[in-house]
Amino acid sequence: MRRILRTRITARVVALGAVVAALLGLALVLLIVAVGGLRDAGQAAFRSQEALTAGSELEGSLISIENGLRGFVASGRERFLQPTEEALRDYPGELRRLDRLVSGEPDQQERVERVGVAIEDYVTLWARPLIALARDRLPAAQSVVVTNGGRARLDAISEGFDRLVARERVVSRERELRAEQRSSLAVGFGFGGLALVLALTAGVALYLRRAIVQPVLMVSEATGRLAAGDLGTRVPAERPDEIGDLARSFNAMADSLQSSRSELASRTEELEHSNGELQRSNRELEQFASVTSHDLQAPLTTISMYAELLERRHAGELNGVAELLDGIRGATGQARELIRDLLEYSRAGRGPLHVEEVAVGAVVGQVLESLAGPIDEAGAQVVVASELPVVSADRGNLARVFQNLIGNAIKFTSDRAPEVRIGVERDGARWRFWVRDNGIGMEPQHAERIFEPFQRLHGDEAYEGTGIGLAVCERIVDQQGGRIWAQSVPGEGSIFSFTLPARETAQDEAAVEEARAHAAV
Amino acid sequence: MRRSSGLAALLAAALAALLLAACGEGDERSSGARTTSDASPIRIGTKNFTEQFILGELYRQALQAEGFPVRLKLDIGNSEITHQALAGGGLDMYPEYIGVLLSEIADQPQRPRSPTAAYRLAKAFEERNGFTLLRPTPFTDANALAVTPATARRHDVRSIADLERLPGRPEIGAPPEFKTRFEGLVGLKELYGLDRVRAVPLRIGDQYEALDEGEVDAAAVFTTDGQLADGRYAVLADPRGVFADGHVAPIISRRTLRAHGPRLAVTVDAVSRRLTTRAMRAMNSAVAQDGETPAAVADRFLRSQGLKE
Numbered sequence: 001m002r003r004i005l006r007t008r009i010t011a012r013v014v015a016l017g018a019v020v021a022a023l024l025g026l027a028l029v030l031l032i033v034a035v036g037g038l039r040d041a042g043q044a045a046f047r048s049q050e051a052l053t054a055g056s057e058l059e060g061s062l063i064s065i066e067n068g069l070r071g072f073v074a075s076g077r078e079r080f081l082q083p084t085e086e087a088l089r090d091y092p093g094e095l096r097r098l099d100r101l102v103s104g105e106p107d108q109q110e111r112v113e114r115v116g117v118a119i120e121d122y123v124t125l126w127a128r129p130l131i132a133l134a135r136d137r138l139p140a141a142q143s144v145v146v147t148n149g150g151r152a153r154l155d156a157i158s159e160g161f162d163r164l165v166a167r168e169r170v171v172s173r174e175r176e177l178r179a180e181q182r183s184s185l186a187v188g189f190g191f192g193g194l195a196l197v198l199a200l201t202a203g204v205a206l207y208l209r210r211a212i213v214q215p216v217l218m219v220s221e222a223t224g225r226l227a228a229g230d231l232g233t234r235v236p237a238e239r240p241d242e243i244g245d246l247a248r249s250f251n252a253m254a255d256s257l258q259s260s261r262s263e264l265a266s267r268t269e270e271l272e273h274s275n276g277e278l279q280r281s282n283r284e285l286e287q288f289a290s291v292t293s294h295d296l297q298a299p300l301t302t303i304s305m306y307a308e309l310l311e312r313r314h315a316g317e318l319n320g321v322a323e324l325l326d327g328i329r330g331a332t333g334q335a336r337e338l339i340r341d342l343l344e345y346s347r348a349g350r351g352p353l354h355v356e357e358v359a360v361g362a363v364v365g366q367v368l369e370s371l372a373g374p375i376d377e378a379g380a381q382v383v384v385a386s387e388l389p390v391v392s393a394d395r396g397n398l399a400r401v402f403q404n405l406i407g408n409a410i411k412f413t414s415d416r417a418p419e420v421r422i423g424v425e426r427d428g429a430r431w432r433f434w435v436r437d438n439g440i441g442m443e444p445q446h447a448e449r450i451f452e453p454f455q456r457l458h459g460d461e462a463y464e465g466t467g468i469g470l471a472v473c474e475r476i477v478d479q480q481g482g483r484i485w486a487q488s489v490p491g492e493g494s495i496f497s498f499t500l501p502a503r504e505t506a507q508d509e510a511a512v513e514e515a516r517a518h519a520a521v
Numbered sequence: 522m523r524r525s526s527g528l529a530a531l532l533a534a535a536l537a538a539l540l541l542a543a544c545g546e547g548d549e550r551s552s553g554a555r556t557t558s559d560a561s562p563i564r565i566g567t568k569n570f571t572e573q574f575i576l577g578e579l580y581r582q583a584l585q586a587e588g589f590p591v592r593l594k595l596d597i598g599n600s601e602i603t604h605q606a607l608a609g610g611g612l613d614m615y616p617e618y619i620g621v622l623l624s625e626i627a628d629q630p631q632r633p634r635s636p637t638a639a640y641r642l643a644k645a646f647e648e649r650n651g652f653t654l655l656r657p658t659p660f661t662d663a664n665a666l667a668v669t670p671a672t673a674r675r676h677d678v679r680s681i682a683d684l685e686r687l688p689g690r691p692e693i694g695a696p697p698e699f700k701t702r703f704e705g706l707v708g709l710k711e712l713y714g715l716d717r718v719r720a721v722p723l724r725i726g727d728q729y730e731a732l733d734e735g736e737v738d739a740a741a742v743f744t745t746d747g748q749l750a751d752g753r754y755a756v757l758a759d760p761r762g763v764f765a766d767g768h769v770a771p772i773i774s775r776r777t778l779r780a781h782g783p784r785l786a787v788t789v790d791a792v793s794r795r796l797t798t799r800a801m802r803a804m805n806s807a808v809a810q811d812g813e814t815p816a817a818v819a820d821r822f823l824r825s826q827g828l829k830e
Contacts, residue, residue, distance in 0.1 A: 124611030125566065125597045133605045140601045140625075143697040146722060147569075149598050 007240045016204050020197055027193030030186045037183030041176045048172030051101040055161050058094040061087040065127050066150050073134045073145045108167055115160040122153040215243040219250050231258040289346035293339040304332045345453055345468045349475025353394045361388035367402045378410045380418035388424055389431055391500050397476040404469040405496050409437035411463055430499040438493040447486045562590035566615040568603050569596045570725040575804050576616045578819035583792045586829045599698045600625055614773040619643050620765025624703040636766045647772055654770040656790040660798040662745040663767035664704045666757045669732050673755040680758035682713055687738050694723040694731040695741035708763035747806030795826050
């Protein structure tokens with residue numbers, strides 16, 4: 001039991017509640033007793049009053065008897081006896097009533113009995129005999145009357161009444177007082193009980209505050225501090241009860257947070273470190289690629305130039321040199337192309353973005369113009385299937401992508417008449433552009449490989465190009481926060497799709513920002 | 522635990538208070554029930570003077586000693602009312618003087634030749650009304666008139682007839698009924714021709730003082746009065762017999778006799794038989810002059826007579 005009271009606040013509250021309820025019940029009972037006491041006091045007083053009234057009525061009857069009697073004896077006239085006869089009929093009932101009303105005290109009972117006997121004696125040994133005597137021999141009755149025997153008896157009866165009544169008053173008053181005392185005591189206890197209940201209630205409230213509200217507030221504040229960043233904050237947690245459990249849980253949570261945060265911090269540090277290294281390495285690589293390709297271009301240009309010179313100056317002198325020179329020119333041209341593509345690839349997806357509102361339709365138009373030759377040559381039909389939107393993007397990069405995709409589409413044609421369709425679809429917060437051809441297509445497993453640099457599915461001889469076009473596209477699209485992918489069915493054609501963020505939502509701004517931050521790295 | 526012991530103490534205190542308060546409820550019931558004795562008590566009455574009180578006590582104590590339930594009603598009044606009380610059913614028995622019974626109650630003033638004849642006459646009278654007389658006493662206590670020796674000497678008054686000699690309107694101190702009784706002014710006028718005398722109403726017992734003070738010329742007395750014992754007062758002779766014999770016999774209702782059986786009469790008679798004039802006088806004296814109570818005097822007499830343990 002004690003364990004439960006120690007460790008469970010509910011149990012304590014229930015126990016306190018039971019005490020309060022018991023005290024309230026007790027107070028109620030006491031108040032009921034008080035009311036009962038008051039009622040008894042009232043009843044005692046009332047009874048006493050009734051007894052007095054009964055007594056005086058009885059006395060009145062006796063006096064009526066005597067007066068009527070005396071009148072009759074004095075005058076001999078029967079009519080004087082009327083009140084006497086009436087009173088003689090009434091007095092037994094009045095005596096009985098008095099007997100009932102008088103308290104149960106034995107002394108009082110005895111007094112009432114004695115008074116009753118005295119009254120009976122008055123009636124049977126004085127009043128009635130005197131009436132009979134007066135009717136029989138009036139003078140004899142008159143000689144009896146002058147002795148005032150009746151008066152003497154009535155006086156004695158009166159004295160008896162007085163004693164009876166006096167005692168009755170005292171007894172009744174005692175009873176009243178006792179009842180009132182009982183009532184006061186009960187009221188006192190009742191109010192005392194209520195005061196105690198109030199005090200207990202206040203005590204309970206204070207206890208609850210101390211035991212529950214304050215600790216909970218403490219934990220709540222600590223939680224706030226924790227959320228604000230003070231991971232070292234803890235709360236006292238020695239209590240064995242539910243509040244203690246809460247505190248301990250909080251502390252455990254804070255511990256866990258603290259250790260995760262430090263772990264996180266160290267991981268982040270690691271990441272930053274490796275990130276820094278990566279960036280450094282990337283920059284180095286870029287620089288390397290840039291420098292290399294740039295530096296490589298110079299000698300190539302020189303070779304080419306010297307080949308030219310050779311041709312011009314000594315073409316007539318050397319037979320079959322023109323072919324050799326063509327060969328040099330061709331090879332250097334290839335090399336330069338390769339270097340140029342390498343450079344382009346190394347730059348793609350990096351460097352600053354000049355983001356503006358670009359009308360994709362206009363860009364596509366420009367690209368188609370620049371590809372007019374090859375399109376014509378391939379006999380391809382290019383259709384722009386949908387109305388192209390305005391996007392926030394880098395114009396040049398976007399043009400590059402379209403150029404590559406459309407270029408590929410007219411390059412990898414099949415026996416059929418090439419048909420290239422260009423379109424766009426809104427896909428949630430993005431635009432999805434697609435370029436579709438009816439060319440040779442490819443196997444699905446190659447769909448990802450083709451985006452890697454220098455990956456060519458066909459040999460050098462079959463198709464032109466260095467194989468970095470799609471890699472460049474991927475880098476560009478990636479930089480602008482999009483995706484690029486291919487779907488294809490061999491022999492039927494391919495669809496190349498890429499996404500760009502649509503410009504109308506706040507997400508666009510965020511995406512743009514992100515893209516910018518990405519570029520800055 | 523602190524809390525639970527405090528709680529227990531609180532509850533205990535409250536319970537105690539409750540119990541204390543509730544205890545006061547006990548004695549509120551008024552029953553008013555009275556026990557009545559099963560055998561109805563014999564109601565003995567007495568008239569309004571000492572000798573009667575003593576007789577009442579004698580009969581009461583003797584009967585109670587024999588186990589009879591008795592209620593004694595002392596000092597009811599004179600013969601007229603006491604007898605009326607008996608006749609009306611308010612009493613069962615009281616001791617009456619035969620002469621007074623005949624002259625004042627039975628309305629037969631002519632004097633029978635002997636006490637026995639008087640007794641028989643009186644008994645016959647009572648028996649006509651459902652009552653009867655028990656055995657008469659040996660003592661006689663007659664009414665009489667007395668004067669101071671000084672008055673007797675001055676006016677030479679020795680008999681009732683001599684009251685004629687008193688000047689003016691002689692005053693006789695007597696109880697009120699004297700005025701209307703044959704054994705009073707009526708008889709005095711009729712038998713002695715004393716029509717000048719007046720009765721001054723006095724309480725029985727006060728007449729001797731009145732005589733001493735000279736407030737009255739003569740006083741109505743009882744022949745067994747203690748005050749008459751040592752000749753301080755002169756009792757007047759009654760040659761014409763206005764005052765009859767004063768043997769006492771208890772008048773008793775026949776119903777009471779039947780209800781309580783023959784032992785009742787036997788017990789009463791046993792007392793009556795022993796009451797001599799001397800004994801009566803002595804007892805009267807003890808009360809009137811020595812200040813003893815009638816109860817004590819009766820008790821002593823009964824014990825001395827072996828009628829009480």
